[in-house]
Amino acid sequence: MRFRTLSVAFAAVAALLALPAPAATGAPAAPTSGAAAAATAAAAAADVPLSQGRTATASSTESAVYAAGLAVDGDTGTRWSSAASDNQWLRVDLGASATVSQVVLRWEAAYAADYRIQFSQDGSTWADARKVTGSDGGTDTVDVSGSARHVRVYADRRATQWGVSLWEFQVFGTTGTSSGCSTANAALNKPATASSSESAGLAASAAFDGSGTTRWSSAHSDPQWLRVDLGSVQDVCKIDLDWEAAYARDFTLQVSSDGSSWTTLRNVTGATGGKASYDVSGSGRYVRMNGTARATAYGYSLWEMAVHTGSGGGVPPVTGGGDLGPNVIVVDPSTANLQQRFDDVFARQESNQFGEGRYQFLLKPGTYNNINAQIGFYTSISGLGLNPDDTQINGDVTVDAGWFNGNATQNFWRSAENLAITPSNGTNRWAVAQAAPFRRIHVKGGLNLAPNGYGWASGGYIADSKIDGTVGPYSQQQWYTRDSSVGGWTNGVWNMTFTGVQGAPASNFATGPYTTMDTTPISREKPFLYQDGSAYKVFVPAKRTNARGVSWPANAGTSLPLDQFYVVKPGATASTINAALAQGLHLLVTPGVYHLDRPIEIERANTVVLGLGLATFIPDNGVDAVHVADVDGVRLAGFLVDAGSTRSDTLLRIGPSGASADHAANPTTMQDVFIRVGGAGPGLAVNGVVINSDDVVVDHTWIWRADHGAGVGWETNRSDYGMVVNGDDVLTTGLFVEHFNKYDVLWQGERGRTIFFQNEKAYDAPNAAAITHDGIVGWAAYKVADSVNTHEAWALGSYCNYTSDPSIVQHHGFQVPVKSGISMNHLQVISLGGMGQYRHVINDTGSATSGSDTVPSKVVRFP
Numbered sequence: 001m002r003f004r005t006l007s008v009a010f011a012a013v014a015a016l017l018a019l020p021a022p023a024a025t026g027a028p029a030a031p032t033s034g035a036a037a038a039a040t041a042a043a044a045a046a047d048v049p050l051s052q053g054r055t056a057t058a059s060s061t062e063s064a065v066y067a068a069g070l071a072v073d074g075d076t077g078t079r080w081s082s083a084a085s086d087n088q089w090l091r092v093d094l095g096a097s098a099t100v101s102q103v104v105l106r107w108e109a110a111y112a113a114d115y116r117i118q119f120s121q122d123g124s125t126w127a128d129a130r131k132v133t134g135s136d137g138g139t140d141t142v143d144v145s146g147s148a149r150h151v152r153v154y155a156d157r158r159a160t161q162w163g164v165s166l167w168e169f170q171v172f173g174t175t176g177t178s179s180g181c182s183t184a185n186a187a188l189n190k191p192a193t194a195s196s197s198e199s200a201g202l203a204a205s206a207a208f209d210g211s212g213t214t215r216w217s218s219a220h221s222d223p224q225w226l227r228v229d230l231g232s233v234q235d236v237c238k239i240d241l242d243w244e245a246a247y248a249r250d251f252t253l254q255v256s257s258d259g260s261s262w263t264t265l266r267n268v269t270g271a272t273g274g275k276a277s278y279d280v281s282g283s284g285r286y287v288r289m290n291g292t293a294r295a296t297a298y299g300y301s302l303w304e305m306a307v308h309t310g311s312g313g314g315v316p317p318v319t320g321g322g323d324l325g326p327n328v329i330v331v332d333p334s335t336a337n338l339q340q341r342f343d344d345v346f347a348r349q350e351s352n353q354f355g356e357g358r359y360q361f362l363l364k365p366g367t368y369n370n371i372n373a374q375i376g377f378y379t380s381i382s383g384l385g386l387n388p389d390d391t392q393i394n395g396d397v398t399v400d401a402g403w404f405n406g407n408a409t410q411n412f413w414r415s416a417e418n419l420a421i422t423p424s425n426g427t428n429r430w431a432v433a434q435a436a437p438f439r440r441i442h443v444k445g446g447l448n449l450a451p452n453g454y455g456w457a458s459g460g461y462i463a464d465s466k467i468d469g470t471v472g473p474y475s476q477q478q479w480y481t482r483d484s485s486v487g488g489w490t491n492g493v494w495n496m497t498f499t500g501v502q503g504a505p506a507s508n509f510a511t512g513p514y515t516t517m518d519t520t521p522i523s524r525e526k527p528f529l530y531q532d533g534s535a536y537k538v539f540v541p542a543k544r545t546n547a548r549g550v551s552w553p554a555n556a557g558t559s560l561p562l563d564q565f566y567v568v569k570p571g572a573t574a575s576t577i578n579a580a581l582a583q584g585l586h587l588l589v590t591p592g593v594y595h596l597d598r599p600i601e602i603e604r605a606n607t608v609v610l611g612l613g614l615a616t617f618i619p620d621n622g623v624d625a626v627h628v629a630d631v632d633g634v635r636l637a638g639f640l641v642d643a644g645s646t647r648s649d650t651l652l653r654i655g656p657s658g659a660s661a662d663h664a665a666n667p668t669t670m671q672d673v674f675i676r677v678g679g680a681g682p683g684l685a686v687n688g689v690v691i692n693s694d695d696v697v698v699d700h701t702w703i704w705r706a707d708h709g710a711g712v713g714w715e716t717n718r719s720d721y722g723m724v725v726n727g728d729d730v731l732t733t734g735l736f737v738e739h740f741n742k743y744d745v746l747w748q749g750e751r752g753r754t755i756f757f758q759n760e761k762a763y764d765a766p767n768a769a770a771i772t773h774d775g776i777v778g779w780a781a782y783k784v785a786d787s788v789n790t791h792e793a794w795a796l797g798s799y800c801n802y803t804s805d806p807s808i809v810q811h812h813g814f815q816v817p818v819k820s821g822i823s824m825n826h827l828q829v830i831s832l833g834g835m836g837q838y839r840h841v842i843n844d845t846g847s848a849t850s851g852s853d854t855v856p857s858k859v860v861r862f863p
Helices: 006-018 034-045 204-208 338-349 574-582
Strands: 023-025 055-058 088-107 112-120 127-133 139-158 165-174 192-194 224-243 248-256 263-268 275-294 301-309 328-331 359-363 366-374 379-383 391-398 414-422 427-429 438-443 446-448 461-463 466-472 478-482 485-489 495-499 514-517 520-524 528-532 535-541 543-547 557-561 565-568 586-589 593-596 600-602 608-619 626-628 635-642 648-654 669-677 685-691 697-705 721-725 731-738 745-747 752-760 782-784 791-800 822-831 857-862
Touching (some): 127 139, 139 165, 192 204, 204 224, 224 248, 263 275, 263 574, 275 301, 275 574, 328 338, 338 366, 338 379, 359 366, 379 528, 414 528, 478 731, 478 752, 495 752, 495 791, 514 791, 520 697, 520 731, 528 608, 535 608, 565 608, 574 600, 600 608, 626 635, 669 685, 685 697, 745 752, 752 782, 782 791
Parallel strands (some): 328 359, 366 391, 379 414, 414 438, 427 446, 438 461, 438 466, 446 466, 461 478, 466 485, 565 586, 586 608, 593 608, 600 626, 608 635, 626 648, 635 669, 669 697, 721 745, 745 782, 752 791, 791 822
Antiparallel strands (some): 023 127, 055 088, 088 139, 088 165, 112 127, 112 139, 192 224, 224 275, 224 301, 248 263, 520 543, 528 535, 535 557, 822 857
């Protein structure tokens, strides 16, 4: 909340005294307030609220000191406060379904006049439990009735010019073991299979026939499994096992939607056989007992395995499809006041670098005249045609830097995609920094990548685009362009890299800024949303090898209907997201900020996770954010992972430790996925991204430990490694990694390849001693482990700006083993304004930087 003067406070009190008593609908009794509320609240205070200490989230927070969790901490001296607008909400996850009888709201002076108490089991679908109108603030005690895991107050209308603010949000009720878990055996006489059977008389089906005298028995080896097909995806709440004397000591209970990718519901170690029941929560069509260690010299043998289904306090089945949520703005050429809609969002987002607003404009096919769509932070604009030329803008899609006095080095986190632009003056301006992709765009004119006035700029990325005129980077420090065509390219500053680009300038790195390769070895364009008639679909482009030029209009690939996607909307929880994935749904993540109390677990091959409007995941309480199994063809695209205030180990992990499957024919791709540690508030993570799987393709990422914003300091937002690659045959194209406490990139897998790398070392290293290791001053920006035999990289740049101690001399930017299979090409290091220096470029090779004139020190090839 903003500070209010005493006279304003008196006016607010006078206004409160004049208000009528509140009225309520949806339940027979009105909420109590004043003395009655105090008495009721005192009685309620004898019980600890179900909400106290639980995970809370909100539609917005005025600042980090008014976080959502402060309304459920049991301390009436701390509070949550929202942004100054209507339609704000606060919600709490009770951890399990409960019978809720009462909600107590202790309002600060900024209260809601009209609000609703809402219930949800999955955190996505909400029902009104009580509606309150004309509240007079203070303490409201609202009697309700129903069952919910998630409880929310939704403020429809504020009583003051400020936001809404709660000292405490208390939910009372009861929890218990009663649930909707059926006593019936859903697996009875259902089709069953096993890894092996000791004989025909001991078949898998015998464990599901309801007889206690017949059994399944496996071969005498580890591992072995038994599974049943329930016939459809169901919510599994309990599994009963009746072991014969040959039992499993260690095993897992798992579910799957497709019989191929499995989710573990329970990991059991040290079991003792006999009869045992296990409460579980998860959805699947197939249920499996996966034995990993036998207790005897024989195999595994079960008299019976029973599966129970129902709610069980777990997450109900998730439905695919539906609307695109509150932050997706769908327009067509006839939309009234269209320019104003662009302008309104831009006014909110132009300088909102670390805010919570997230927006996606979707333009239906057609021609849009006289439009200037200015694109601010966390705003994306995309056409809904199958091809860029289906959506024509006669006008501009603009990014400039007026908000930052003509400096474009902080124009992060925005995007444009799948449009055709005929610029109003012949040239479109797209003056961006990192994390601002320009994909699948046809510019019928020129493209200016510098801000008005040609101030500093630090981008950038173009892919699968056609620029009919000339591209002018002007003041851009570096840029990577892939699989596109350009009518010309005017200049370069330090590192301009092209692969598969028709019309690109010739390589001249020894004397200039250009690295040009005729083709891109492996590429697969980012999935995108489009309309087929009135139906939404997601197009998933096919892999290309040795590509050159744009992929359209041929458009090799597949289309997936929206009903195969769980449309993730603000308020969704990790448990619901994981339930959707377990059911076999893909994810379309709409614009919003999503707090996670557990990792998102992607375990099915070919799963698509597509974000809109820079959808953001924040892991809470030290959990990781996203895990991907060692499976084929997962597509991760278009979202931001922002570290939480409790240290996570790894924000995004692709493949478990030790992953070794071959995915060459169908690699996992990570595109426009961005990582942030700090800036929006204190953030902590050991690793940004860890890639354990083989053959992964990383196509444009910015992995950033914040150098400015809130929660920034050498230990305050500590993160040691930006990206760690353990998998073999991994390719990165357009790799931006900055400011990590140790190695920005640590590469430990074989046959890795990088095309274009941009880096700044951590500004805030306190002194040389803090970054000295193994007798070396400074951690290399890009480190290839000594054990690696084969590695290839092109167009790598590292810059230092040691603002805390400009006397630091970093030994080198790049460190690799000297072996015949190591090929490092077009390397440079730069001191930014003399704030620190480099002694060498790579290992002990390359001349030192000096002075403050930002002249690169280069090595064309090493060794």
